[in-house]
Amino acid sequence: MPRVKRKLPGFDLGQVLSEVAVDRAQAIGPQIYDVLRRLIVQSQVPSGAPLHENDIATACRISRTPVRAALRQLVLEGLVTTWPQVGSVVASIDRAQIAEGVVIRRALEGEIVRLLAQQAQPDWQRIEALLAVQSDAVARGDDYAFFVADEQFHACLAEMAGAPAAWRLVQSVKAHIDRVRLLATRHQPGRHREAYLEHLAIVEAVRRGRAEEATREMSRHVEGVLKSFDVLAVATAGASADAVLKPAVA
Amino acid sequence: MPRVKRKLPGFDLGQVLSEVAVDRAQAIGPQIYDVLRRLIVQSQVPSGAPLHENDIATACRISRTPVRAALRQLVLEGLVTTWPQVGSVVASIDRAQIAEGVVIRRALEGEIVRLLAQQAQPDWQRIEALLAVQSDAVARGDDYAFFVADEQFHACLAEMAGAPAAWRLVQSVKAHIDRVRLLATRHQPGRHREAYLEHLAIVEAVRRGRAEEATREMSRHVEGVLKSFDVLAVATAGASADAVLKPAVA
């Protein structure tokens, strides 16, 4: 079995990338990185899809050099797998990785809300505004809007806790987790309302200065993705030979 | 004032790199990354030293391509700063960054020992062996040997806890912390003995299954670097215009 398929049936990377407009006045590498990362996280480029440097370069009308830089960074994040002299593919999602991501987020974001509850003087207005956006997104059933607001909410907490580096680390594991969350969304109609309520609980605990409670609520919140994974595993079982999720037993 | 000095007085990168032997049978980029990272962490290439792609490439008898790959990765880790069209330098060390590194390590490694104390069946023989090496290094006053054994000790804990991704994240912040520790070593003659005793305390707590105690001991342990930073700040105050440490007020 080849490690990298030439083409993934029913998927055309060139078509997905054809609308990408690169700004030649800015550095190209980071732009390609941003585009590819977003496409992978939102599963517009599915697991196992080949990411050949040449294909991407020609689709975006640029050379391979900035494409290589972007792919290397995605490899470091674990979103892409590259086999030397063979090719690159979008990494598949396995449960162990998600589970460890949960451990990492629990540790880091738990610490973030603990710091917030203990010492910082949060900008409540900003948090309230983000919660309002989430509430609105839930009411409208706009999953993508909720996803964006959720990202901003967590980033806001980290920023107010004065932990920018911690947030960068969280982001690198959050990418994998978000892939699962976004894929599972349509199988979990009520999940976003749940997540919103968990956010409320976290904020309430922080507001009252209850560090331990805030940490506990954050743990519960980030652990939610494990359920999403299992829902997704059931929903996609046997759906396709090119499994989105890596089999539990490799 | 230039953002990147052409040359740092009293320092010759070419000389440091002249002994580097690249294995043309392996990928070159990762080799250069490893070399540069080690040189920076061990302060054999000091803060502020220029890292021009061409200099490195010619010194190692290779092209700029793999050098660029290595530098990009070091930039992501925060060990190198690159200004577009201007140049790259070894990043300076500032206290806020170290402090946040401590927070991150406390969160992640605290979680690691908590997991170990709660569930895992650690390989005590391996831990004991590493502790013995440390004890030996302390007795001989071999700072570098202790550094290596310390790295292995922490890596061992993470591995046994089944948290390889968490360990990778720890490593990325540990690099900055190690720079401080290694620089401060000669100003803190008893520090390694202290660190060894802290390791013992951590292991003892884990062995007894006392998760909270293990976490607390790990916190104390990783916080030690803040003292090292302050010792170093005093020792190097006014030592040089090209400060190793970034001034508290930028």
Next chain:
DNA sequence: TCTGGCGTTCTAGGATACAAGTTTTCCGCA
């Protein structure tokens, strides 16, 4: 039909060439 070997084709890695932008240098000039 299956299998094994060999040549073609494709891939990423590295080297080299060129472009765009910044810093330094140096010369005319007051």
Next chain:
DNA sequence: TGCGGAAAACTTGTATCCTAGAACGCCAGA
């Protein structure tokens, strides 16, 4: 001597070319 300012000499960023190695496909042989 001090000061603009233009040009030279750097830098990193991008494009293109070459190469080693892996996978595919064809074909001969059983």
